[in-house]
Amino acid sequence: MEETLPVLVLISEDPRRSHRANEALRIALGVAAGENDVTIVLTGPAVHLLDTDTDDLVDGDDIAKYRGTLAKLGIPFHIDRSAMPDEKDGWNAEGHPTIPVSREEIAGLIAGSRRFLIF
Amino acid sequence: MALTKRKLGLLLSTKPEHANLPTAVRLSNAALEQGVDLYLYLIDDGVLAKDRPEVQELAARGAKLFVCAYACQKRRIPLSDPDRFNYCGLVVLTDLINGCDRFLAFN
Numbered sequence: 318m319e320e321t322l323p324v325l326v327l328i329s330e331d332p333r334r335s336h337r338a339n340e341a342l343r344i345a346l347g348v349a350a351g352e353n354d355v356t357i358v359l360t361g362p363a364v365h366l367l368d369t370d371t372d373d374l375v376d377g378d379d380i381a382k383y384r385g386t387l388a389k390l391g392i393p394f395h396i397d398r399s400a401m402p403d404e405k406d407g408w409n410a411e412g413h414p415t416i417p418v419s420r421e422e423i424a425g426l427i428a429g430s431r432r433f434l435i436f
Numbered sequence: 437m438a439l440t441k442r443k444l445g446l447l448l449s450t451k452p453e454h455a456n457l458p459t460a461v462r463l464s465n466a467a468l469e470q471g472v473d474l475y476l477y478l479i480d481d482g483v484l485a486k487d488r489p490e491v492q493e494l495a496a497r498g499a500k501l502f503v504c505a506y507a508c509q510k511r512r513i514p515l516s517d518p519d520r521f522n523y524c525g526l527v528v529l530t531d532l533i534n535g536c537d538r539f540l541a542f543n
Contacts, residue, residue: 353533
């Protein structure tokens with residue numbers, strides 16, 4: 318039964334300052350490619366992984382590429398509702414599927430996962 | 437509970453100067469002393485720790501070491517000494533995530 322539970326990748330690193338947000342996204346994609354159910358959660362400044370303009374992001378070209386592949390795989394981003402920017406402010410113009418979640422709901426996602434990768 | 441032959445997977449993605457390295461090494465040593473099969477995967481800045489003596493000692497004690505080839509290439513670290521290191525990609529990491537009894541990430 319446990320095998321059916323997802324792997325959760327929670328990212329809070331700021332992609333405007335650190336390459337680690339992109340690396341976390343790459344790892345999430347790699348795990349998903351292994352036919353695992355993956356839940357991606359963005360909290361705090363990590364929500365900028367969905368910035369429309371990736372020029373100001375560290376490894377922005379890679380971020381755009383990984384976002385596109387995740388979208389093709391139908392994997393949404395769970396977004397910490399308290400950190401969610403306004404889409405009119407140059408955020409997620411590509412319309413990547415997002416699911417706003419509260420901190421309590423994030424705790425529930427963690428409780429319902431079998432592995433955790435926290436960045 | 438007997439831990440012999442149980443599988444523990446560790447992921448280390450931080451620089452050697454980070455407190456994660458000694459924590460992961462101590463945990464690894466404790467696991468090896470209990471007869472646990474230990475799998476250590478170095479990724480991102482964690483690959484900078486691959487030549488550290490404490491990491492090499494883990495390998496000498498039976499830990500299986502895996503090093504992210506992509507992270508090495510990005511940092512211009514030669515993929516040297518393949519007899520000592522298993523250079524690999526995310527497929528292997530995924531296998532460890534799925535195949536180990538416990539998996540801990542030090543990020």
